[in-house]
């Protein structure tokens with residue numbers, strides 16, 4: 001059996017002004033989007049920065065190989081692989097994906113990690129929170145060059161329960177061979 005081709009993806013939720021975080025947390029409470037995040041990442045190797053790791057209330061995120069990038073070699077935690085650079089993160093992620101027959105490596109933030117990995121990414125699972133630009137924050141997702149990305153799906157999701165915002169789920173695929 002040949003291994004499935006491996007795609008590196010971003011899974012990200014942002015406001016209309018590209019805000020993704022505030023005070024090392026998410027500046028919104030959208031349980032239905034967390035379900036979407038789970039669906040997009042379950043079973044996959046997930047790569048995150050040390051600050052995002054520390055923002056998770058009870059790591060590791062279950063059912064996924066958690067890979068955390070940090071320059072601090074003293075970190076250790078059960079069920080988590082800590083790596084000191086992107087090359088090592090991708091090596092661990094590829095090894096897990098191969099072993100488990102998974103076809104995506106999910107990069108789950110935060111801002112620093114999205115920025116340095118964007119050139120490698122072939123697909124983006126993006127949630128846009130329809131906040132009418134009211135949400136403030138201190139971390140942003142990079143601007144995407146529209147020439148590089150093709151929208152392959154678009155779905156409006158109405159707020160559920162006590163949620164404050166509607167959202168849109170968009171999948172973008174890179175439309176040139178710039179990614180390696």
Ligand SMILES: NC(=O)c1ccc[n+]([C@@H]2O[C@H](COP(=O)([O-])OP(=O)(O)OC[C@H]3O[C@@H](n4cnc5c(N)ncnc54)[C@H](OP(=O)(O)O)[C@@H]3O)[C@@H](O)[C@H]2O)c1
Pocket residue numbers: 011012013014019020021022023024025026048049050051052053055069070071072083084085086108109110111112113114116139
């Ligand atoms: N809305 C979303 O979808 C979403 C998703 C994830 C996170 N977030 C939010 O984003 C914010 C966190 O983002 P952030 O940019 O502050 O932090 P981050 O990207 O999560 O983590 C940054 C840290 O990663 C490590 N790092 C970065 N580049 C590295 C490299 N090349 N090699 C090794 N380690 C490297 C460093 O850790 P050391 O300092 O330990 O060396 C650095 O301080 C939070 O507010 C969080 O809630 C939002």
